Amino acid sequence: MKPVDTRESFTSRMLSSDGAVSVLVVLLGFLVGTILVALVGKNPLNMYKAIFQSLSGYNIDNGKMNVRYIGETLNYAVPFILCGFSMAFAARAGLFNIGGEGQYIMGLTVAQVIGLLGPNVPGLHWALAIIGAMLIGAAWGGIVGILKAKYEVSEVVSTIMLNYVALYLSRIICLQLPGASTYKTANFPETALLSNGFFQAITNNSMLNNGFFLMGLAVVVYWFIMEKTNLGFGLRATGFNREAARCSGIPVVRSIAISMAIAGAFAGLAGGIVALGSFRYGRVLSGMDNYGFNGIAVALVGNNTAIGTMLAGFLFGMLKNAQALMQGKQIPKEITFIIQGLIVVFIALRSAIALYLAWRSKRQLQKEVLAK
Amino acid sequence: MEHAIEMIGITKTFPGVVANDKVTLQVADNEIHALLGENGAGKSTLMSILFGAYNADSGTIRIHGKDVDIKDPNVATELGIGMVHQHFKLVHNYSVTENIVLGMEPRNRFGILNIGQAEKRVARLSDTYGLQVDPTALVEDITVGAQQRVEILKTLYRNANIIIFDEPTAVLTPQEIDELMQIIRRLKAEGKTIVLITHKLKEIKAVADRCTVLRRGKYIGTVDVEDVSEQQLAEMMVGRAVQFEIEKSPAQIGEVVLSIQHLSVADQNGHVKVRDFSVDVHRGEIVGIAGVDGNGQTELLYGISGLSPVSSGTILLNGADITHATIRKRIELGLGHIPEDRQKHGLVSDFSISENCVLKNYYQAPYSNAYGLLDHAKMAEDAQALIEQFDIRAGQGSRTAAGSLSGGNQQKTIVAREIHLSPHAMLVAQPTRGLDVGAIEYIRQRILAERDKGRAILLISFELDEIMNLCDRIATISKGSIVGIFAQHEVTEREIGMMMAGSKRDGGNR
Ligand SMILES: Nc1ncnc2c1ncn2[C@@H]1O[C@H](COP(=O)(O)OP(=O)(O)OP(=O)(O)O)[C@@H](O)[C@H]1O
Ligand SMILES: [Mg+2]
Numbered sequence: 115m116k117p118v119d120t121r122e123s124f125t126s127r128m129l130s131s132d133g134a135v136s137v138l139v140v141l142l143g144f145l146v147g148t149i150l151v152a153l154v155g156k157n158p159l160n161m162y163k164a165i166f167q168s169l170s171g172y173n174i175d176n177g178k179m180n181v182r183y184i185g186e187t188l189n190y191a192v193p194f195i196l197c198g199f200s201m202a203f204a205a206r207a208g209l210f211n212i213g214g215e216g217q218y219i220m221g222l223t224v225a226q227v228i229g230l231l232g233p234n235v236p237g238l239h240w241a242l243a244i245i246g247a248m249l250i251g252a253a254w255g256g257i258v259g260i261l262k263a264k265y266e267v268s269e270v271v272s273t274i275m276l277n278y279v280a281l282y283l284s285r286i287i288c289l290q291l292p293g294a295s296t297y298k299t300a301n302f303p304e305t306a307l308l309s310n311g312f313f314q315a316i317t318n319n320s321m322l323n324n325g326f327f328l329m330g331l332a333v334v335v336y337w338f339i340m341e342k343t344n345l346g347f348g349l350r351a352t353g354f355n356r357e358a359a360r361c362s363g364i365p366v367v368r369s370i371a372i373s374m375a376i377a378g379a380f381a382g383l384a385g386g387i388v389a390l391g392s393f394r395y396g397r398v399l400s401g402m403d404n405y406g407f408n409g410i411a412v413a414l415v416g417n418n419t420a421i422g423t424m425l426a427g428f429l430f431g432m433l434k435n436a437q438a439l440m441q442g443k444q445i446p447k448e449i450t451f452i453i454q455g456l457i458v459v460f461i462a463l464r465s466a467i468a469l470y471l472a473w474r475s476k477r478q479l480q481k482e483v484l485a486k
Numbered sequence: 487m488e489h490a491i492e493m494i495g496i497t498k499t500f501p502g503v504v505a506n507d508k509v510t511l512q513v514a515d516n517e518i519h520a521l522l523g524e525n526g527a528g529k530s531t532l533m534s535i536l537f538g539a540y541n542a543d544s545g546t547i548r549i550h551g552k553d554v555d556i557k558d559p560n561v562a563t564e565l566g567i568g569m570v571h572q573h574f575k576l577v578h579n580y581s582v583t584e585n586i587v588l589g590m591e592p593r594n595r596f597g598i599l600n601i602g603q604a605e606k607r608v609a610r611l612s613d614t615y616g617l618q619v620d621p622t623a624l625v626e627d628i629t630v631g632a633q634q635r636v637e638i639l640k641t642l643y644r645n646a647n648i649i650i651f652d653e654p655t656a657v658l659t660p661q662e663i664d665e666l667m668q669i670i671r672r673l674k675a676e677g678k679t680i681v682l683i684t685h686k687l688k689e690i691k692a693v694a695d696r697c698t699v700l701r702r703g704k705y706i707g708t709v710d711v712e713d714v715s716e717q718q719l720a721e722m723m724v725g726r727a728v729q730f731e732i733e734k735s736p737a738q739i740g741e742v743v744l745s746i747q748h749l750s751v752a753d754q755n756g757h758v759k760v761r762d763f764s765v766d767v768h769r770g771e772i773v774g775i776a777g778v779d780g781n782g783q784t785e786l787l788y789g790i791s792g793l794s795p796v797s798s799g800t801i802l803l804n805g806a807d808i809t810h811a812t813i814r815k816r817i818e819l820g821l822g823h824i825p826e827d828r829q830k831h832g833l834v835s836d837f838s839i840s841e842n843c844v845l846k847n848y849y850q851a852p853y854s855n856a857y858g859l860l861d862h863a864k865m866a867e868d869a870q871a872l873i874e875q876f877d878i879r880a881g882q883g884s885r886t887a888a889g890s891l892s893g894g895n896q897q898k899t900i901v902a903r904e905i906h907l908s909p910h911a912m913l914v915a916q917p918t919r920g921l922d923v924g925a926i927e928y929i930r931q932r933i934l935a936e937r938d939k940g941r942a943i944l945l946i947s948f949e950l951d952e953i954m955n956l957c958d959r960i961a962t963i964s965k966g967s968i969v970g971i972f973a974q975h976e977v978t979e980r981e982i983g984m985m986m987a988g989s990k991r992d993g994g995n996r
Contacts, residue, residue, distance in 0.1 A: 343858050344849040351845065354836040361793060361823070361831040362845040363814030 132417040136461070140415065140429065143457035147449055156445055164439035168432050175443075183435065185313065185320025189392065191431025192329045193218070196384035197409025198427050199336050200255070200377045202418035204269075206340060207373035208353035209262070213273025215406025216280035217254045217378040219399065221247035221385025223284040226396035229306035229389065230291050230299060239305035244328065244386045251382015252375040254280065259374025263367040269374070277406070281399060288398040299396035308391040325387030332380060337420035339376070349373050381406055411458045430454065489551065490515040490648055490679040491536065496545035498531055500890065502881030505531040506542070507703040513648075515550070518670060518680040520690040520711070522723050523700035524922040525894025526879030529683045530572075532700070533650050536681075537569040538562040549648070568641025569650040572657070572893060572920075573829065574633050578626040582619050583608050586640050611642050616672050629780065631662035638669065649673060650681045653893065655689060656920045659779045659948045667693050685894075685922050687716040699723050702879075724924040732930050735938065737958040740769030742802075743942035744790075744821075744911040749799035751782070751789035758797065759785035761966040767911060767942040772933070774945045774957030776982050782966035783946045784826060787913050790944075791823045792816050793831070803911055817846050822909030824900055824917050826946070832900040835889030839880055840869035842888045843903045872902040877925070893920045898929070905932050911942040918952060930956060950979050962986050 148158040163174050171183040197214045204211035228243035254276060261267035293300025308323040340346040351359040352369040360366050384405055389396065412430055416423030433454060437447035491513040498506040505528040513519040521529050534540045536547065538556040547554055549565050556562050562569075576585050587604045605621045612619055617635045625633060634654060641649050651670075655663045670680055670693050682694060690697055690711060697714075699706040699722045706722060720728040744767040751760040760782040767773045777783055788794035790801055792813040801809045808816050825831035833842050844853050844865050852864050869884035876898045880886035888896060897920050904912065917933060918926040933956060937943055947953050953960055954974065961971040962985040969985045 342860055344854040344860055345858060347841070347848050347860060351834050351837065351841075355830075355834045357830050358832060358834050358845070360813065361791070361825060363812070363817040364845075365812070365814060 133422065136415050136417060136422065136426070139457055139460040142460050143453045146456050147453040150452060151445060151449055154446070160443040161436075161440060161445050161449065164436045164443055164445065165432065167439050168436040180318060181316070182318040182320040183439075185317030185322035187428075187432050187435040188326060189320060189322045189431075190434045191428045192325050192391075193384040193388050193403075193405040194408055194412050194430040194434075195329055195424050195427030196332055196380050196387070197405045198412030198416060198423040199332060199409075199420075200251075200381035200384070200406070201409045201413035202416065202423050203336065203340075203380060204255075204373055204377040205413060205418045206353050207349040207369055208356060209259075209269050209370065209374060209377075211255065211258075211273060211374065211377050212270055212410065213255060213258055213276055213378070213406070214381040214409040215402050215404070216273065216277035217251040217381035218385040218388075218403065218406045219277075219280040219284050220254045221251040221382030222389040222397075222399075222403075223280075223287055223385070224250040224382075225386035225389040226288060226299065226302075227291065229302045230396055232306065234303050234305045236305050239303070240308055240324070240390055243306055243390055244308075244383065247382045247386025247389070248379040249382070251385065252379040254382070255378020256371055256375035258378075259371035262374070263370040277402070281402060284399050288396055291396055294396075294398060297398050297400065299398065301395045302390065306390055307394070308387065321392050323387075323391040325391040328383060328387060332383060333420050333424050336380075336423075340420065345372070381409070384409075408454070411454060414461050415457060488515045489513065490517075490549070491681070492546075492548040492551075493532065493536060494546045494548075496532060496535060496547075497543045498528075498535060498540060499543055500881055502883075502886070503879075504703045506535070508545070509700065509703070509705045511698055511705075512708070513679060513681060514696070516674065516677055516679055517695040518674055518682060518693050520694035520697040521681060521683045521700070522685075522687075522690065522697055522719060524702070524723060524879075525898065525920075525925055526702075526892040527700040527723075527922075528703045529700060530652055530892060533569065533652060533681065533683065536562070537567060537650060563644050563646070566645060566647040567650070568644060568646030568648070570634065570637045570641065570652065570654055572653045574637055576625045576633055576636060578624070580625060581621070582623050582625060582628070582636050582639075583621045585625055585636055586643050588640075608639060608643065611639055615642065615676060616669060617642075629662075630657050631659070631665065634658070634662075634666070635669070638673075647677065648679045648681070650683075652683045653685070653920060654682070655684055655686060656893075660950065661778070663689070685920065685926075687719050687923065690719065691716060701725060720923045723922065726924075728923050729927055730923070732927065732934065732955060734934060734956075737772075737937065738770045738940075739958070740940060742766045743769050743804055744944065745800075745802040746790065747800040747802070749786070749789055749801065750797040751785040751794060752797050753785055753794075759966050760789060763799070763963075763966065763968060765944075765961055765968065765971065767944050769940045769942055770937055771958040772937050772943040772945055772956050774947065774953040774960045775963050776947070776950060776953050776960055776986055777963035778986050779948055781963050781986075783915070783963060785966075786963070787823070787826065787915055787946065791821065791825075791913055817909075820910030822904045822907055822912035824904050824912070824914045826915035828896055828900055828919075833888045833896055835887065837888055838869075838885050839873065839878065839888055839891075839899055840865045840884035842899055843869045843872055843884075843906070845903065846907060868906075872899075872906055876902040877928070878902065894922060894925060897921055898925060901929055901932070905936060908936065908939065908941065911944070912936065914943055914945045916947055917945070918949075950982060953982070954979055 151158040151161050167173050168183050168187050171181045172179050197218060200214040200217060201211050225243045225247040228246045232239050232242055258269050258272045258276065261272050262269045288294060288299060291299040308325050310324045313322040348364045348369050351364055352366045356366055408430060412426045413423055416426035433450040437450050441447050489512050491511065493511040496506050496509045509532055511532065523529050531540065535542045538559045538561050547556060554565060583601060583605045586608055608621045617639055619632055619635050625636065654666060658666060673680060684690060694711045696708055697711050697719065698708045701723060746763060746765050749760055749763045750758060752758050763786060765773060775783060785794065789796045796809060800807060803819050803821055806819055808819060848854060853861055866884045873880060873884060878895050878898045880891060880895065888899060901917055918929055921929060933943065945957060957974055959971060959973055960977060960982060962969045962982055964986060
C-alpha cells in the first residue's frame, strides 16, 4: 500500500461534499454547453457575453450599460427559488414532491381571482391575494401529505395527478373571471399589483417587484424552520429515519402532512408572485409554466439547503433571462435548456457512476468464479 | 511461521480521531485469530481496510507473503478474503441461493440464469462445512442464525480462504453461538484462516488460537490464548482490572408501575406472537424476560412501546391506561425504551450525537422554548456531559454524526439518552449488545442505579448471565406466553434454560 495519496483523498473528499459536487456539476454543464455551441458553428464567446450581460447589465459588444437586465434576472429567479423550496422542504422530510407545478398553478389562480375581485384597498389587496395563494398551495400540498400519511398513497402519483387537476381547474375558474377570453382576463387594478416604484427606478423599469422581498423572506423562513425550530427538527428526523423518529414519539403522520403543506405554500407563493408581479392581467393557462418542475432541478442542485437552493435558483433565473440575449447574438436559446438538463443529468450521474462501477466489478467476479 | 495476513504499521484517521495508529496484525496461516479491544478501539476499521472498504493512510499489507494494494472489496475477494459483516447485507425477498450468487449469477451461453447449477454448488458447500441452510427458502423466512450462515456461504462461494467475522455473536442466541463456534472450528479444519472480532472473552477462550489486542487505535500486543485467563485479557484491553460480577443490593420493591394484563400482539402478517401475557413490574425492581429469540419478545416490546397495535389486553403505567395511547403520550407519561434494533429504531444516523440525545424530548424545556425554538447550545452542553459520563468515543464531540460512531458507541449513545431521561418504567432490550467488558460493567451499574432510584425495569436479553446478574425476578417466555416466573435466587441458569425450551417447572409465583 502506498503512503498518503493526497490527490486521491482530495477527489474523494470533493465527491463527498455535496456543495462542491454541485459547483463542479454546474461548471461541467457549462463546459459541455460551450462545446455544443462550438460544434454547431457558433462562437461560444457570444453565449458568455449574453450571460455576462444578464448578470451585470453591461453589453460588451457596444459598451452600453442597462441595469434593467439585472432586475430581470433577479425577477426570473424568484419563482425558481420558491419552487425549489417546495421540492426541497418536502425532500428534507423524506418526500418526493413533484407537485410543485400544481401547487404553483393553484397559487397563481387564487391570486388572480383575488386580484380581480378583491377589495381595492392599497396594501391590503395584494397582501390578501398573496396570502390566498399560499393557503391554496398549502392545501394542495397538504392533501397529498394527508393521503400519504393516512392511507400510504404514494406522493409521486398523487402529486402528478393533482398537477393536471390544477391546470384544468385553473382554466375553468379563470374563464369565469371578468373580461376573460381564451387566454387572458381583464387587467388587474393597481392595488393588486406587486410593482415597486423604487425597484423600477433603480433597475430602469424592470419587472422586479415586491415578490423579491417575499422571496428573501422565504429564504429566511425556510432556513429558520429547518434549523432553528423544533418543528424542523421533527421533520428532519422523519426524513432521515422514519422508524427511529416514530419510535422516539415524533408524530410522523403529522410531520409528513405539515411538510407537504409548507412545501405547497412555497410553490403557491411563487404562483401568486408571478401572477401579480410579472403580468398586468390574469392568464388563462393553456399549458404549464414549468416553474414547478424546474424547482425539482433547482433543489437538486442546491442540495435542499436554503442557501444552496437560492443560489441554484439565481443560476436558473440568469439562464432564463439570457435566452433572449443569446438569440440576439445568434446563439440558439435552447442551449440554456441543454445546460440545465446537463446539470441535472450530471447530478444524477454521481449515483449512477457508483452503481455502474459496482455492476462492472460483479460481472468480472462472475467470470472468474465460473472459470474455476 | 507462514503468515496468511500481515498488516504492518497501518494508520487510518477520520475527522478528529486516529482510528488505527501504526497497528500491526499478523495472522498465521490456518489459525483462528481473535481481535479484541474496547468500543471504538479501531477493530472494524482495521478489518474494513483489509477488506478494501476503507483505504489506509499509510502502512503495508501482505497476503500470503505478497505485497498487495487492496483498493476495494473486489480486490479483497480476488485475494480470497471474505467478510461477514455485523449487519447482514442480504436481500430479504430473495431466496438463499439467489442471495449467495447475487452479482455473479451463473448463466448459460444465452445469458439465461441457471439457478439449478448454483443450488447444487451451494448444497455442496453447505455439506462440506456443516452450514445447514435450505437453498430454496426466502431469506426473510429464516432465522438470524441461518442468515449468518448464508453470509458465510457467500464468502465460501467466492472462494474465500481468509474469513473475517465482525462481532458475529452479538446478534445470536446462546444456542446459535454454540453452533457458530462449531462452524468456525470446521472452517479451520478445512484449511481456512479466520479473524474473529468479539467482545466475549469466553468465545475467544473457546475457539481462538491467538489474540491481538488494540486500545484506542494502538496495537497493545498479541498473545497465545492458552496462556492467558479471561481476566488477563480484559485487563490488557481496558488497561485496568474489570469486575465481571456486579454487586447488587437487595431490591426495595414498591407499588406496581407497569402492569401488563392479558396482552396479545400479532406481527405484521397477522400471526399472533404474544398470547395472553401478564406481568407486573414494581418500583425498584428489574424483571427479566428470558427466552429463545423469536418467542414473542420483540412483539411484546413493540406492543408495550406502541410500535405495534395490540390485539387485546391492557397496559397500565402508574395506573393510567396506555394500551392505545400514542408513542409520544407513553413517553411523556414516563415510559422509556432501549430498542432491540439500534439502527432501525434507536438512532438517526445522519443526526449528531447531541441531536440523538434529545430525540425524545427536543420539543420540551430546556431544549425548546415556548415559541418552539431550539436551544442548540443547551443540547450540545448536555450531550457533552453524557459523552463524558458514558465514555462515548467520538471524534468530533457532540457534533459527531451518530452513523460514524463505532457499533458499541452507538449503543452507548442510546443507553445514555434513555437513562438520562430516567423514565418511571423502562423497557430494555439487549442493553449491552456489542459493548466491551468495561462498558458492560458501567451500563449494568447505571441500570441498577435506576432501579435503586425506584424505577421499574423490564429487561429482555438472550444472555442468561446478563439476566441472572441484573434481574430481581425472571420470567421465561416460550411461544409468546409465560412459562414460569421466579425470584432470581429461586432458579438456576439450567432451570431457566429448560423452561426456555418450553418445559414447565412446578411452583413459582406470578
Ligand atoms: N466512517 C467513519 N467516519 C468517522 N469516524 C469513524 C468512521 N468509522 C469509524 N470511525 C471512528 O473510528 C474509531 C474506530 O471505530 P471502529 O468502528 O473501528 O471501532 P471498533 O473497534 O470496531 O468498536 P466497536 O467494538 O464499538 O464496534 C471510532 O472512534 C469511530 O468513531
Ligand atoms: Mg466494530
